Every structure is written in C-alpha cells, then in structure tokens.
Amino acid sequence: MSVNFSTAFKDPDLSRSLVERLHRELDRPLRFMEVCGTHTVAIFQSGMRPLLPAGVKHLSGPGCPVCVTHESEVAAYLQLAEKPGVIIATFGDLMRVPGPGGANLKLAQAQGARVEIVYSAHDALKLAADNPGDTVVFLGIGFETTAPTVAATVLMAREQGLKNFCVLSFHKLVPPALRALLADPDCAVDAFLLPGHVSTILGVEPYRFVADEFHTPGIIAGFDPVDILQALLIMVEQRKSGQFAIVNSYRRAVDDAGNPRAREILDTVFQPADALWRGIGCIPGSGLVFRPEFAQFDAMPRLGLTLPEAKPIAGCKCGDVLKGKMQPSDCPLFAKACTPAKPVGPCMVSTEGSCAAYFKYHVEA
Amino acid sequence: MAGDTLLLDYGSGGKAAHRLIGELFLKHFDNPVLRTLDDAARLELTGPLAMSTDSYVVDPLFFPGGDIGTLAVHGTVNDVAMLGARPRYLSCGFILEEGLDMEVLERIVASMGNAAREAGVCIVTGDTKVVPRGMADKVFINTTGIGEIIVNPSPSGHSARPGDAVIVSGTMGDHGLTILSHREGLNFSADVRSDSAALNGLTERLLLEVGDIHVLRDPTRGGLATTLNEIAGQSGAVLRIAERDIPVRDAVREGCSFLGLDPLYLANEGKLICILPQEKAEAALAVLRQSPLGADAARIGTVLAPDGAGPGRAGQVILETPMGGHRLLSMLEGEQLPRIC
Numbered sequence: 001m002s003v004n005f006s007t008a009f010k011d012p013d014l015s016r017s018l019v020e021r022l023h024r025e026l027d028r029p030l031r032f033m034e035v036c037g038t039h040t041v042a043i044f045q046s047g048m049r050p051l052l053p054a055g056v057k058h059l060s061g062p063g064c065p066v067c068v069t070h071e072s073e074v075a076a077y078l079q080l081a082e083k084p085g086v087i088i089a090t091f092g093d094l095m096r097v098p099g100p101g102g103a104n105l106k107l108a109q110a111q112g113a114r115v116e117i118v119y120s121a122h123d124a125l126k127l128a129a130d131n132p133g134d135t136v137v138f139l140g141i142g143f144e145t146t147a148p149t150v151a152a153t154v155l156m157a158r159e160q161g162l163k164n165f166c167v168l169s170f171h172k173l174v175p176p177a178l179r180a181l182l183a184d185p186d187c188a189v190d191a192f193l194l195p196g197h198v199s200t201i202l203g204v205e206p207y208r209f210v211a212d213e214f215h216t217p218g219i220i221a222g223f224d225p226v227d228i229l230q231a232l233l234i235m236v237e238q239r240k241s242g243q244f245a246i247v248n249s250y251r252r253a254v255d256d257a258g259n260p261r262a263r264e265i266l267d268t269v270f271q272p273a274d275a276l277w278r279g280i281g282c283i284p285g286s287g288l289v290f291r292p293e294f295a296q297f298d299a300m301p302r303l304g305l306t307l308p309e310a311k312p313i314a315g316c317k318c319g320d321v322l323k324g325k326m327q328p329s330d331c332p333l334f335a336k337a338c339t340p341a342k343p344v345g346p347c348m349v350s351t352e353g354s355c356a357a358y359f360k361y362h363v364e365a
Numbered sequence: 366m367a368g369d370t371l372l373l374d375y376g377s378g379g380k381a382a383h384r385l386i387g388e389l390f391l392k393h394f395d396n397p398v399l400r401t402l403d404d405a406a407r408l409e410l411t412g413p414l415a416m417s418t419d420s421y422v423v424d425p426l427f428f429p430g431g432d433i434g435t436l437a438v439h440g441t442v443n444d445v446a447m448l449g450a451r452p453r454y455l456s457c458g459f460i461l462e463e464g465l466d467m468e469v470l471e472r473i474v475a476s477m478g479n480a481a482r483e484a485g486v487c488i489v490t491g492d493t494k495v496v497p498r499g500m501a502d503k504v505f506i507n508t509t510g511i512g513e514i515i516v517n518p519s520p521s522g523h524s525a526r527p528g529d530a531v532i533v534s535g536t537m538g539d540h541g542l543t544i545l546s547h548r549e550g551l552n553f554s555a556d557v558r559s560d561s562a563a564l565n566g567l568t569e570r571l572l573l574e575v576g577d578i579h580v581l582r583d584p585t586r587g588g589l590a591t592t593l594n595e596i597a598g599q600s601g602a603v604l605r606i607a608e609r610d611i612p613v614r615d616a617v618r619e620g621c622s623f624l625g626l627d628p629l630y631l632a633n634e635g636k637l638i639c640i641l642p643q644e645k646a647e648a649a650l651a652v653l654r655q656s657p658l659g660a661d662a663a664r665i666g667t668v669l670a671p672d673g674a675g676p677g678r679a680g681q682v683i684l685e686t687p688m689g690g691h692r693l694l695s696m697l698e699g700e701q702l703p704r705i706c
Contacts, residue, residue, distance in 0.1 A: 225688055361695070363677060363681070363692060365676065
C-alpha cells in the first residue's frame with residue numbers, strides 16, 4: 001500500500017484519536033517547547049491548541065532565526081546601508097526588523113540604500129556577478145538548515161573568482177541554545193519538540209545531551225498534526241517511564257545520521273564561535289564565523305563593521321517569550337503598541353515569530 | 366499592426382493616436398456609443414446606479430486562464446455586480462510604455478473586447494497615454510464600470526445576520542497561485558489556471574431567482590480570508606467557517622504547500638461569496654451549480670451573533686480545522702505580495 005505523504009499525516013480522524021489518547025495518558029503537566037518557527041505556525045494552524053488537555057502547555061522557543069537576531073547584529077547590518085557601493089542581499093523577513101532608534105532595512109531602502117530581497121544565498125551570488133562594480137553583502141541569518149547552502153555559495157564564489165561577494169554571518173546553532181535554556185535554573189521546559197528541518201542536517205547525535213544530561217525528552221518531529229501529536233505522546237510516555245531519549249519521529253525526512261555532506265561543507269567554510277541571541281545574551285559556541293582561509297568573504301572586517309552596544313527595546317518582552325517564560329499575550333505591548341503591521345519586537349515581525357503567530361491565530365477563550 | 370513598436374507619438378493626440386483609436390480600439394470595442402467618438406459618452410440609464418473603478422498592473426500580462434485585458438473587464442464588472450447591479454458600461458484608460466510590441470497591445474485589446482461582449486457590457490469611452498520607456502511596466506489599465514441596481518435593498522458587507530449561511534461559488538486561490546507560480550518560473554500541472562470570469566450572470570440569477578441576498582462580495586486581493594474579515598467587521602458578527610468545506614483544487618493545495626502560501630489568502634477573479642438566510646442556502650447552491658462558473662459552489666459556514674456560545678468576538682472569523690479544533694482566520698497583514706491584479 002502506498003502512503004500519500006501530503007495527506008496521511010493530516011488525517012483528521014487519526015489526529016482526533018491521538019488527541020483522545022493524549023487526554024487518557026497524560027498523568028502530569030507537560031510544558032513542551034518547540035524551537036522551530038515552522039512548528040510554531042503548524043501548531044497554531046492545525047487548531048489543535050484548544051483541543052489539547054489543560055495540562056499540556058505549548059511554549060514557543062527561540063526557533064525563528066529572525067527573532068533571535070540580536071539588537072547589536074541588527075545595528076551592525078544597518079551600518080551597511082550607509083556604505084557607498086554596497087548592495088545588501090537579504091531574506092524578506094529581515095526588512096522590517098526594528099533596530100536602534102526605529103531604523104530598519106525598509107526605511108533605509110526608502111532613503112536610498114540598495115537592498116535586494118533574495119530567496120537564497122545563490123541569488124545573491126548572481127546579483128554580485130551582475131553588478132561587478134558593487135560589493136554584494138548577503139545577510140547570513142539562519143540555523144543549520146540554511147547555513148550549509150551559504151557555505152556552498154561561498155565555495156562557488158571562490159571557485160568563480162567573484163571578489164565582490166561577501167557574507168555577514170550571524171548564523172546560529174540550535175543545540176547550544178537548547179543547552180543554554182536547560183542550564184537556566186528558571187527553565188520551565190519539560191520536553192522539546194525538536195526541529196524537523198534543522199534535524200535533516202544534524203541528525204540525532206547533537207541532541208543527545210538533552211536526554212542524557214538534563215533528563216528531558218527530545219522528539220524530532222514533522223509538521224503535520226499527526227507528527228506533532230505523536231511526538232507529544234512519546235514525551236508523555238518518556239516522562240512516565242523516566243527513560244529519556246532523543247527519538248527521531250520524522251523518519252520520512254530525517255536520517256539518524258543527518259546530512260554529513262552538508263555538515264562537511266559547513267565545516268569547510270565556518271567554525272563555531274560565541275554568539276549573541278536576542279533576549280538570551282551570549283551563548284558559547286552558538287554562532288558560525290568564517291575560518292581564516294575564507295576571511296576575504298567575511299563582511300565584518302572587510303567593510304569595517306562593528307557590533308555596537310545596543311539597548312534592548314524598551315518594554316519589549318521578546319526575550320522572555322523566546323525562553324518560554326511568558327506567553328505573547330502577557331507582554332504589555334502585545335496587540336496594543338506591537339502588532340504585525342507595526343511591530344516593536346522581532347517576534348512580531350517574522351511571520352514565524354511566536355507573537356505574530358499568536359496574534360494571527362489565537363482565539364481568546 | 367503586427368511587428369510594430371509603440372512610439373511616444375501614439376499618445377500625442379495627433380495622427381498616430383487616431384490610427385490607434387481607429388485600427389485598434391474601435392475595431393475591438395465597437396459599439397454605437399463609442400463609435401460617435403465625441404468627447405464624452407452619452408448613456409441611457411435608469412434608477413439607482415452602482416459605480417466602481419479599478420486599476421490593473423498585473424505581471425505577467427498573459428497567464429493561463431486570462432490576461433490583463435480579461436482582468437480589467439471582469440474585475441470591474443464583478444465589483445459593480447456585487448452591489449446588486451446590472452453592469453452596463455465601462456470606461457477604459459491605458460498607460461502604455463514606449464517600445465511596447467503592438468501585437469501585445471492588440472492581443473490585450475482584443476481580449477478586452479471579447480470579455481466585454483461576453484459580459485454584456487459596452488466599453489464607451491477611453492484614453493491612452495504613452496510614457497517613456499522605464500516610466501511604466503508595459504501596460505497599465507484602469508477601468509470604471511457603471512450599472513443599474515436591480516434590487517432593493519442592495520446587498521452589502523454590512524448586512525450579514527446571525528443564522529445566515531455563507532456560500533462560495535467555487536474553488537479558492539486559483540488566480541493568485543497561477544500568477545505567483547508563473548512569476549517564480551514554476552509551472553505546476555495544467556490544472557492551475559486563473560479563474561478570471563465575469564460573474565454578473567450568476568449574481569443576477571441569485572438576486573432575481575433566489576432573492577433576499579444579504580451580502581455579495583468577490584474575494585479578490587487578500588483572498589477569502591481577507592474578504593470574510595471585512596464582512597465580519599462591517600456586520601459586527603462572527604463568521605464561523607469550516608476549513609474542510611472550503612473548495613480548493615488539489616493542484617492549488619499542493620502548489621501552495623510547495624511555495625509556502627495559504628490558498629485562503631490568494632486572489633480570486635471569478636468567484637463570489639454569497640451570504641443569505643439559512644433557508645435559502647440550498648436554492649442558492651442549486652442556482653450556482655447550474656452554471657459552469659459555480660459548479661464547485663459550497664456552503665462553508667454560518668454567521669453567528671458575537672455574544673453567542675462559541676468562541677470569537679464581533680468582527681472575527683473563526684476557522685474550524687479538519688481535526689475539530691479552531692483558530693482565528695485573520696486578515697492578510699504585513700505580508701509582501703507582488704502585483705497580482
């Protein structure tokens with residue numbers, strides 16, 4: 001029998017029976033956190049939240065790369081807007097992220113900066129080839145899912161001898177962030193729904209410490225209702241049995257070994273370094289910087305950029321939301337001063353941000 | 366005119382402009398009112414009138430299921446029809462980019478002529494401007510439509526009442542996905558094509574044969590979700606919509622999932638939303654389904670009072686999901702969509 005992957009994991013009857021099982025089997029509260037913007041949206045879109053047992057609490061973690069980009073990093077890439085002969089190539093989501101004094105890329109563009117929205121790092125490379133007189137800077141914002149494609153693009157640029165292309169690497173790594181969350185004594189997370197896309201690259205191994213050191217279930221899951229509900233049931237089972245493990249519950253997409261070739265390309269170009277996360281601060285080894293032999297592609301020294309001290313946005317609680325300490329609606333700015341049309345914090349800017357998803361989908365009981 | 370290139374002269378009002386009118390516009394739009402070529406059109410109309418204007422800047426100009434010309438006629442005809450009117454006349458303004466291939470212009474004008482004839486409206490006045498290369502993107506069209514309102518009261522977004530049924534005339538998202546996928550250079554299956562169509566035949570039958578139509582709207586830009594929110598807001602009601610009852614073609618669903626789009630936010634150019642008393646719902650569905658334009662018509666939800674038992678406040682649209690949960694179906698907000706109409 002063949003399985004239709006586009007519908008089988010959305011099956012309403014199966015989803016309902018999994019919800020019923022969850023009601024039967026839940027014997028203690030479960031605060032689960034996803035760390036992937038696609039999961040955030042998928043959970044809201046499915047409408048499952050009002051159906052879950054009262055003891056199950058969904059926390060939306062630091063899983064949206066736009067949302068975790070630090071204020072200082074935003075200030076750094078906004079410095080590019082004032083550099084003559086620079087074309088900024090960026091994913092569209094960054095356009096409205098607020099920087100110091102309310103500046104953002106969209107505003108900079110209106111004031112004359114050259115900003116191009118691209119769909120991949122490779123598009124930025126083409127932009128560089130088409131504009132030989134200018135320097136194209138690709139804003140490298142993303143997790144392990146997109147970082148290998150950026151590394152591959154850098155290798156291509158070197159091969160093609162393209163000298164007017166560079167990358168501002170603010171890439172972030174998921175496992176160090178999980179460790180930082182778990183190490184926080186206030187950590188309120190009972191289990192992690194691990195990101196399906198990031199895991200296609202990482203596989204299972206890099207998450208082991210979640211179960212082994214912190215006795216917390218970590219389930220790699222897909223994005224359909226059946227995937228997510230099944231992962232919740234595994235979390236419940238593990239907490240009952242006290243046997244904690246990382247489970248790959250998304251085998252149709254994720255190999256236990258991940259994608260070694262992609263990791264190899266990543267390692268060729270980048271190496272881990274400490275990085276700033278919005279609302280969390282510095283997390284050791286959680287970022288990616290260029291290896292010395294690729295220094296010519298590093299936009300930071302090449303264009304004389306700095307990471308200025310940047311004050312957090314007054315009143316914005318994105319940091320507490322990202323750490324699962326607060327629901328978006330508990331923030332005093334939520335849906336008042338801060339809306340998707342006029343976002344104050346980054347969690348409201350990105351379509352996959354937890355505040356934006358809450359605003360867009362959540363129905364007050 | 367094949368092989369010719371549009372020059373700035375054509376917009377000068379001189380001989381070149383006259384040639385454009387004679388050989389192109391009169392040829393394809395021909396009707397007695399236009400033929401007089403006076404400064405203004407003389408119209409014969411009675412009763413209260415409906416009037417609507419819209420500008421069309423779609424890119425690409427031609428796409429499966431239609432082109433900028435069909436959209437310029439259908440879009441404005443439909444807007445007039447949604448007020449419970451019989452569309453009669455259209456005006457038509459062109460802003461053309463210097464260097465445009467005349468064959469392209471003729472294809473568009475011919476298709477506007479056909480669309481107007483099929484919809485039973487006359488294009489009675491027009492204007493053409495040619496702007497230097499780079500000052501416009503090939504062809505921009507503005508049409509204004511005028512029609513006679515045939516029912517009293519006429520349908521309005523303010524008139525949805527608790528208990529009313531919410532009906533759509535067919536599948537959602539076809540036009541928007543067609544345009545977006547073509548722009549991205551992706552061609553899905555032959556099933557994905559624009560639904561560009563004049564709906565005045567359908568609306569007239571609904572108004573006269575079924576009657577008591579509270580709301581008629583065409584969910585164009587912003588899609589079904591946005592139009593439903595407008596209606597909920599105008600009427601101060603809650604709309605409860607069942608996701609599984611919303612007709613969406615498989616090819617559109619799959620294309621959307623591939624491109625990360627939601628068909629409920631994609632534009633439609635040949636579909637309507639009809640809200641009317643529950644007991645008339647079956648009659649309305651029967652009328653719609655008799656036409657190829659309404660073959661996939663479906664009841665998708667109900668209008669509720671804001672203080673009722675279910676979730677949702679006045680002005681909100683609540684989507685019941687297939688697994689039996691619910692969520693907000695909110696307005697399109699902050700997303701960047703390229704030009705689609």
